[in-house]
Amino acid sequence: MTKSHALEAKYKTEEKAKAKAQLDAEEAPTKTNLDKLPNPTGWRLLVMPFKVKEETQGGIIIAQETLDRARAAVQVGYVLKMGPLCYDDKDKYPTGPWCKEKDWVMFARYAGSRIDIDGGEIKMLNDDEILGTIDDPKDILHAM
Numbered sequence: 836m837t838k839s840h841a842l843e844a845k846y847k848t849e850e851k852a853k854a855k856a857q858l859d860a861e862e863a864p865t866k867t868n869l870d871k872l873p874n875p876t877g878w879r880l881l882v883m884p885f886k887v888k889e890e891t892q893g894g895i896i897i898a899q900e901t902l903d904r905a906r907a908a909v910q911v912g913y914v915l916k917m918g919p920l921c922y923d924d925k926d927k928y929p930t931g932p933w934c935k936e937k938d939w940v941m942f943a944r945y946a947g948s949r950i951d952i953d954g955g956e957i958k959m960l961n962d963d964e965i966l967g968t969i970d971d972p973k974d975i976l977h978a979m
Contacts, residue, residue: 872915872952872957873950878923878962879960881957882915882959885939910941910943911969912940912942916936922962940966940969941975
């Protein structure tokens with residue numbers, strides 16, 4: 836085999852490998868950001884805290900101290916995932932679950948564990964740390 840044929844064979848092999856890798860990547864199911872988050876175990880819930888807007892509609896940037904006070908005053912979050920045992924205890928929850936996935940909930944200021952992720956944080960809460968459900972978190976925040 837001449838040197839040019841060897842290089843040509845190597846090039847074809849590399850091209851086949853690239854084409855196969857691309858095909859495998861296209862066929863593989865893509866993970867959403869929600870799939871990448873940890874799955875709560877037991878009676879825990881994964882909640883994404885509501886993020887207060889840092890700028891008014893008129894374009895005024897809100898001071899950090901004011902933002903911190905607003906975040907501390909009301910702890911609200913969106914239920915992303917629920918563990919398999921959430922609200923499963925019929926003695927503790929005779930009327931059924933207090934919330935479900937995709938609900939906006941209120942919880943205590945220091946409840947749960949914080950998990951820092953790219954772009955913010957999420958919280959892991961126990962099912963009994965939910966204080967209530969709300970329709971829209973903007974309804975209970977102070978007007979700024």
